[in-house]
Amino acid sequence: MNKTKQLFAGLILLALSLESAYADYTLNLMKGVTKVSNDVYDLHMLILWICIFIGVGVFGTMFYSIYHHRKSKGHKAAQFHENTTVEIIWTIIPTLILVGMAIPATKTLLELEDVQNSDMSIKVTGWQWKWEYEYLDNGIHFFSSLDEASNKARQVGSGIDPRTVPHYLLNVDKPLVIPTKKKIRFVFTAADVLHSWWVPDLGWKKDAIPGFINEAWTSVEQAGTYRGQCTELCGKDHGFMPIVVIAMDQPDYDAWVKKSLDDAKKGADLSAQSHAQLMEEGAEVYAKNCSTCHLPDGKGVPGAFPAISGSAIAMGDINAQAKFIINGKAAMPAFGKMLKADELAQVITYTRNALGNNVGDEIQPDAIQALLPSKSAPKETAKEIAPKTGTAEQIPVADKTKEELNALGKAVYASNCASCHQAEGQGMPPMFPALTGSALVKGDINAQIDLILKGKGMMPAFGHSLSATDFAAVVTFTRNNLGNSVNDLIQPSAIQKLQAELPAEANDDDD
Ligand code: HEC
Ligand code: HEC
Ligand SMILES: [Cu+2]
Incomplete structure (x- = not known):
C-alpha cells in the first residue's frame, strides 16, 4: 500500500516538473494562426469526441455487463449463433459513423489542398542545409540559414550554453516575410536531398523533393513571427535549417518588399579589399556556409566531405578554385548562386590562407564578378x-x-x-x-x-x-x-x- 502511494506521489511530481520544464508544451494540438489550422484543430476535436463517445459507450456497456451479469451472481450465458439482425446492425452503425467522419475530414483536406486563386506564389527550395525563397511575383530571392548565435553554440565543445541563446536552433539570418490576410501559394522542391518544410502554426508540413513540385498554401490572419524546422530525418544537418515566417500587415510588407528590391539592386561591393579584411570576413562566410560540411577546422569528414586543409584545389590555381566553388560539383553546392562576389572572394582567400593552408595569395571581388554567370x-x-x-x-x-x-x-x-x-x-x-x-x-x-x-x-x-x-x-x-x-x-x-x-x-x- 505504501509502495503504491509512493509511486503515485512520484508520478505526480514527475508530471509537475515536466509541466514546468516544458511550459510551452501543452497536451493538445496547437490551434495555429490560420483558418485551415483552426479547421484541422476542430476536425481533430470532433473526431476525438466521437471516439471518446464510442469508447465510453462500448467499454461502459461491456464492463457493466461483465460485472452485473457475472457467473457468481447466478447468471448463465445465452447460447445463440448467427443472429442476422445483430450482424446487420453492427455493420450499418459503424459504416454510418465512418461516413459521418469522412465528410468533415474530406472537406478539410480539400480546403488544405486548394491552392487556386492565390494572391502570390513563393517557391521554396531545400538545400543542404538552408532554405531558398523566391517570390515569383516580385523577383525577391534569398537564402535563409541558421542564425550565427545558434550556429556557434551548436558546435561540439563550443562551451556556449544553448539555453542562453534566444530561440536556439529556431532562428535564421533572413526570415521569410509574408503579408497577412493574403492567400499565399507555396511551391516546394529541393536541390539535393529530401527536405520537409514545417511551421506548426500554419497547420501543415510539406516534403521538398528534388525534381518534383509539391504545393501548399496559407493565409495568416495575425501579424507575428512563426517558427518551424526542416523535419526530414535522413541526413546530417536537417535539424540545423530552421524556418522563420514573419507575417506583416500589408503596409509593412510593402515597405519590406521595396527595401529588399533596393538592396538586391545594390549587389556586391566590388571595391578592392585588403588581405586582412578578406581574411577576417572570409572566416565568417566560411563559418556560416562551409563549416557544416567541411567542419570548422577544415578537416572535413573523410569519405563524405573532403578536407580543406591541404586540399589540392584550395592550394592550387586560384581561378580554378574560384570556378569550382562558383559551379559546385556533386554534393558540393554551387555557391555562385548563393554568395555575392565579395563574399566569394573573402571565403576563397580565407580557405587558401587559413585552416592549415598557407598559399599567401588572394582574389579580389571584381575578379570573381568576371567569373560569375552574367546577371548584370x-x-x-x-x-x-x-x-x-x-x-x-x-x-x-x-x-x-x-x-x-x-x-x-x-x-x-x-x-x-x-x-x-x-x-x-x-x-x-x-x-x-x-x-x-x-x-x-x-x-x-x-x-x-x-x-x-x-x-x-x-x-x-x-x-x-x-x-x-x-x-x-x-x-x-x-x-x-x-x-x-x-x-x-x-x-x-x-x-x-x-x-x-x-x-x-x-x-x-x-x-
Ligand atoms: C516562376 C516560374 C517561371 C519562370 C521564372 C519562367 N517561366 Fe515560363 N512558364 C512557367 C509556367 C508555370 C508555364 C505554364 C503556363 C501555363 O500554360 O499556364 C510557363 C510556360 C512557358 C512557355 C510555354 C511552354 C509551353 O509549351 O506551354 C514558354 C515558351 C516559357 N514559359 C518561356 C519562359 C522564358 C523564356 C522564361 C524566362 C524569360 C520563363 N519562361 C520563365 C513558369 C515560369
Ligand atoms: C553540403 C556540403 C558542402 C558545403 C556546405 C560546402 N562544401 Fe565544399 N565540398 C563538398 C563536397 C561533397 C566536396 C567534394 C566534391 C567532389 O569533388 O565531388 C567539396 C569540395 C570542396 C573543395 C575541394 C576539396 C578537394 O580538395 O577536393 C573545396 C576547396 C571546397 N569544397 C570549398 C568549400 C567552400 C569554400 C565552401 C563554402 C563556401 C564549401 N566548400 C561548402 C561539400 C560541401
Ligand atoms: Cu532539410
Missing part, C-alpha cells in the same frame, strides 16, 4: 526597358546577329528562366512545362512572344522586366537551343514595339 546584363541595358507609360520616347535598339542573340540569350535564360524551366529546358512537369520540344516554342514566334510578354498563371510576365534586347535574345535562344532548332530569330527593335504597346505595369497593391 539586364542592368546595363536597363535604359532600353519600355517606358512604363508606353508612350514616352524610346532609345532605339541595335539589331544583332543570331549568334549574338543566342549567346546573350543563354545568360538571360540562366538568370531568369532556368529556376522554373531548368537549365536544360526540361522543366518540372506538370507544374513548369518543358521548353524542349514545346509546341509553343516550336510554333508561331508571335504566340511565344505574347506569352512571355504577358505571362500566364505561374509564368511571370517579362514584358516590363526584361530589356528589349534581353527579351529578343532569350526568345531566340529558346527556339534554337535546349533541344529546339526552329532556326529563326526576333530582333530587339520588334520587341521594343510590342513592349511600347503593353499597358503600364500593373500595380498589384490593393491599398
